Amino acid sequence: MSVEDLNPRAREGVIHPEVRAADDESERGQDGGRLQHAEAATKPIRAPQTREKQPRGAKIRGDRPIDQAEAAERFLAAPLHQAAHDERLWDLRKKRDTSAHGIPEWEELRELASAIKAHTLTHLDQYLEQFEAAAKANGVQVHWAADGADHNRIVLEILRSRGAKTLVKSKSMLTEECGFRHHMAANGIEIIETDLGERIQQLDNEEPSHIVAPAVHKTRMDVAEVFAKTLGTDPDNDDAHYLAESQRETTRPYILKADAGMTGCNFAIAETGTVVTCTNEGNADLSGNVPPLQIHSIGIEKIIPKVEHLGVFIRLLSRSALGSPITQYTSHFRGPRKGTEMHMVLVDNGRSARLGLEEFWTSLKCIRCGACMNTCPVYRRSGGLSYGATYSGPIGLIIDPTFNKRKYSTLPFSSTMNGSCTNVCPVKINIHEQIFAWRKVLVEEHHIPALKQGMMKAAGAVLSRPAAYRAAIGAADSALKVLPRFAVYNPLNTWGKKREMPDAPRQTFHAWYKQNRMQKPAKDAAPKDAAR
Amino acid sequence: MRVGLFVPCYVDAFEPEVGIATLELLERVGCTVEYPFDQTCCGQPMANTGCHAEAAATEALFVKNFSDFDYVVAPSGSCVHQVREHLTAIPQTDAVKKVRSSTYELVEFLHDVLKIDALPWAEFPHKVAYHGNCNALRGIHHARPSEIVKPYFSKPVDLLRMVKGVELVDLARPDECCGFGGTFSVFEPAVSAKMGYDKVADQNRAGAEYVVSADSSCLMHQKGCAERLGLPLRYIHIAQVLNGAAA
Numbered sequence: 001m002s003v004e005d006l007n008p009r010a011r012e013g014v015i016h017p018e019v020r021a022a023d024d025e026s027e028r029g030q031d032g033g034r035l036q037h038a039e040a041a042t043k044p045i046r047a048p049q050t051r052e053k054q055p056r057g058a059k060i061r062g063d064r065p066i067d068q069a070e071a072a073e074r075f076l077a078a079p080l081h082q083a084a085h086d087e088r089l090w091d092l093r094k095k096r097d098t099s100a101h102g103i104p105e106w107e108e109l110r111e112l113a114s115a116i117k118a119h120t121l122t123h124l125d126q127y128l129e130q131f132e133a134a135a136k137a138n139g140v141q142v143h144w145a146a147d148g149a150d151h152n153r154i155v156l157e158i159l160r161s162r163g164a165k166t167l168v169k170s171k172s173m174l175t176e177e178c179g180f181r182h183h184m185a186a187n188g189i190e191i192i193e194t195d196l197g198e199r200i201q202q203l204d205n206e207e208p209s210h211i212v213a214p215a216v217h218k219t220r221m222d223v224a225e226v227f228a229k230t231l232g233t234d235p236d237n238d239d240a241h242y243l244a245e246s247q248r249e250t251t252r253p254y255i256l257k258a259d260a261g262m263t264g265c266n267f268a269i270a271e272t273g274t275v276v277t278c279t280n281e282g283n284a285d286l287s288g289n290v291p292p293l294q295i296h297s298i299g300i301e302k303i304i305p306k307v308e309h310l311g312v313f314i315r316l317l318s319r320s321a322l323g324s325p326i327t328q329y330t331s332h333f334r335g336p337r338k339g340t341e342m343h344m345v346l347v348d349n350g351r352s353a354r355l356g357l358e359e360f361w362t363s364l365k366c367i368r369c370g371a372c373m374n375t376c377p378v379y380r381r382s383g384g385l386s387y388g389a390t391y392s393g394p395i396g397l398i399i400d401p402t403f404n405k406r407k408y409s410t411l412p413f414s415s416t417m418n419g420s421c422t423n424v425c426p427v428k429i430n431i432h433e434q435i436f437a438w439r440k441v442l443v444e445e446h447h448i449p450a451l452k453q454g455m456m457k458a459a460g461a462v463l464s465r466p467a468a469y470r471a472a473i474g475a476a477d478s479a480l481k482v483l484p485r486f487a488v489y490n491p492l493n494t495w496g497k498k499r500e501m502p503d504a505p506r507q508t509f510h511a512w513y514k515q516n517r518m519q520k521p522a523k524d525a526a527p528k529d530a531a532r
Numbered sequence: 533m534r535v536g537l538f539v540p541c542y543v544d545a546f547e548p549e550v551g552i553a554t555l556e557l558l559e560r561v562g563c564t565v566e567y568p569f570d571q572t573c574c575g576q577p578m579a580n581t582g583c584h585a586e587a588a589a590t591e592a593l594f595v596k597n598f599s600d601f602d603y604v605v606a607p608s609g610s611c612v613h614q615v616r617e618h619l620t621a622i623p624q625t626d627a628v629k630k631v632r633s634s635t636y637e638l639v640e641f642l643h644d645v646l647k648i649d650a651l652p653w654a655e656f657p658h659k660v661a662y663h664g665n666c667n668a669l670r671g672i673h674h675a676r677p678s679e680i681v682k683p684y685f686s687k688p689v690d691l692l693r694m695v696k697g698v699e700l701v702d703l704a705r706p707d708e709c710c711g712f713g714g715t716f717s718v719f720e721p722a723v724s725a726k727m728g729y730d731k732v733a734d735q736n737r738a739g740a741e742y743v744v745s746a747d748s749s750c751l752m753h754q755k756g757c758a759e760r761l762g763l764p765l766r767y768i769h770i771a772q773v774l775n776g777a778a779a
Binding site for chain 2: 068069072073076082086090097100101103104106107375377378381382412413414415416417418419420422423424436438439440441442443444448452453456457459460461463464465466469473494495497498499500501502503505506507508509510511512513514517
């Protein structure tokens with residue numbers, strides 16, 4: 001199969017015609033050609049030149065359901081942020097397409113990755129024990145944590161018993177799940193995030209908004225503002241290199257003197273007891289390898305059986321996430337360096353329970369690439385913080401309710417179920433079908449507003465009775481009075497606020513059929529109607 | 533071949549011409565078409581909202597209306613997707629299974645079942661942006677979506693190429709959702725409308741005069757957005773174009 005078979009546009013050298021447009025000003029390599037790999041944007045992001053206040057995320061009120069729509073509306077009310085966010089993430093989606101379409105066996109790779117995960121998850125106990133044994137044989141101290149609190153307690157104990165007061169860590173969604181940083185701060189341990197995006201979010205006291213690009217919702221001006229306040233940089237200098245360099249320079253001293261270091265885990269290899277991390281900044285290597293005490297936090301679903309399986313996932317991960325063939329660093333942590341300690345904490349935190357959910361267990365296949373977020377048209381226009389949860393975007397919609405059904409009951413409705421997420425998922429999780437399935441579960445367990453369910457009940461009652469339905473539609477000219485509520489199910493007329501209402505037709509199809517096909521012959525029936 | 537025509541509720545109420553064009557087109561290509569008079573809806577609004585119990589009676593009515601046909605044809609990828617994939621609120625009797633597996637969307641019925649290779653009566657000399665409804669594209673496989681690494685195909689574009697004068701324009705984001713999303717359009721109006729605005733702006737930039745789709749619901753939403761933004765775009769269902777609408 002040639003590239004041209006895959007897409008006729010490939011003849012013109014492009015999958016998306018606008019990718020390599022004339023205004024492509026991406027970085028040049030040594031041969032003078034534009035660089036399409038690495039994390040650089042395909043084209044420079046047009047950073048806003050005007051100051052606009054950064055919209056904040058969803059309001060959190062204990063266990064009360066998150067109002068994602070409200071937070072999304074505030075995000076949209078900051079058009080510069082929204083446009084930059086959409087453009088940046090769509091750019092990643094395009095680069096993902098370009099690199100995926102460059103690999104003819106891409107769909108086979110997805111199939112294979114999905115099957116490896118399915119196999120591992122259905123033999124998880126076995127592989128976890130194998131991993132533990134292999135890690136111990138490597139000189140690693142292995143711990144098991146039932147939930148986030150357990151994880152935090154175990155880590156705190158390790159730190160305290162060694163007199164550790166500072167810990168540098170690389171990015172980990174698992175530790176976000178556990179509320180690790182906040183817990184440690186409350187116990188007098190200083191935590192320093194070493195990933196650029198994660199550090200920005202830490203300094204701004206905000207959660208990550210994207211699992212791969214934690215600060216993607218911020219503009220350079222926002223970062224300049226945060227760094228000026230916290231790192232003492234020039235508030236008027238929003239040059240990306242200046243800001244990144246400032247973060248590196250201020251973080252390095254912490255890395256050099258930290259008592260302990262921590263990383264998350266992309267893949268845990270059962271056969272060798274190895275933790276593998278994939279990063280672009282090299283900060284996981286520094287966080288893990290410099291301090292005398294190193295800890296790796298591992299979600300139990302991260303296990304894969306053998307080293308040979310790793311290649312399948314490595315080929316998919318960064319291409320799906322950023323469109324680059326591989327991350328700059330793929331680091332294997334296997335055993336403690338001489339004179340140091342290495343700990344691995346295997347964390348369940350709801351995963352075993354999720355494994356038992358017939359319709360939702362495959363969400364555990366997720367390798368946290370963020371491709372579903374990049375492609376999600378709702379996510380790109382809402383910002384990740386609008387979901388008010390550790391995991392945002394499509395994968396968040398199907399994972400979050402397993403943590404707290406009431407609080408995240410609204411999230412599966414923040415989707416058009418267009419299915420693009422499912423198609424980009426490198427491990428073939430049927431994300432949009434699980435969103436559909438969650439809606440059913442949430443309705444059955446009375447987690448949707450009574451108003452909404454009442455409207456559906458009324459609609460169902462009318463739509464199942466032809467006579468009532470015809471009466472509701474009535475004469476054509478009254479259709480519009482009834483339809484906003486009836487066909488559009490909309491008591492508040494939210495349709496009309498931003499969209500024109502459809503024109504009132506002269507008559508319904510039903511009335512036309514009755515008049516033209518039940519009373520006279522078909523041949524002189526319909527006039528050729530033009531589009532309105 | 534006995535074909536039962538399903539005219540979805542919003543087509544019946546808002547876009548009767550789409551129903552008429554579908555009926556005429558099917559007759560033109562030799563089908564005997566009947567329109568069961570007691571039809572209403574496929575149950576999608578309720579099922580997509582998670583309210584399956586509330587959808588059951590509507591689904592049962594749909595099956596009752598259409599159980600006697602060789603094929604059921606509807607001018608909507610979205611409703612056909614509901615019938616084929618999600619009509620599960622009622623017990624899956626043989627009659628239900630038969631209706632679900634014999635229900636086709638118009639484009640795939642013409643393309644795959646009737647294998648139409650010419651539409652001599654159709655002429656539409658305009659610049660056209662084709663909008664693939666997400667359920668038609670990814671749910672019932674009208675075309676190869678841009679995400680998937682497989683050989684390119686598109687059933688609606690194959691049919692549009694048989695229409696004299698159609699000039700297809702390329703969108704920057706060809707299969708991005710337009711934001712209609714059924715009840716999403718009213719429960720998340722801000723995001724829905726913004727997606728619609730971005731979609732119609734893309735169509736406008738591509739130089740389209742007309743936007744053609746196999747789903748009236750997306751068209752209704754996009755038309756509402758384009759009118760609000762004052763863009764000179766016109767929206768028409770593919771059934772009308774294939775049936776020879778002069779525009």
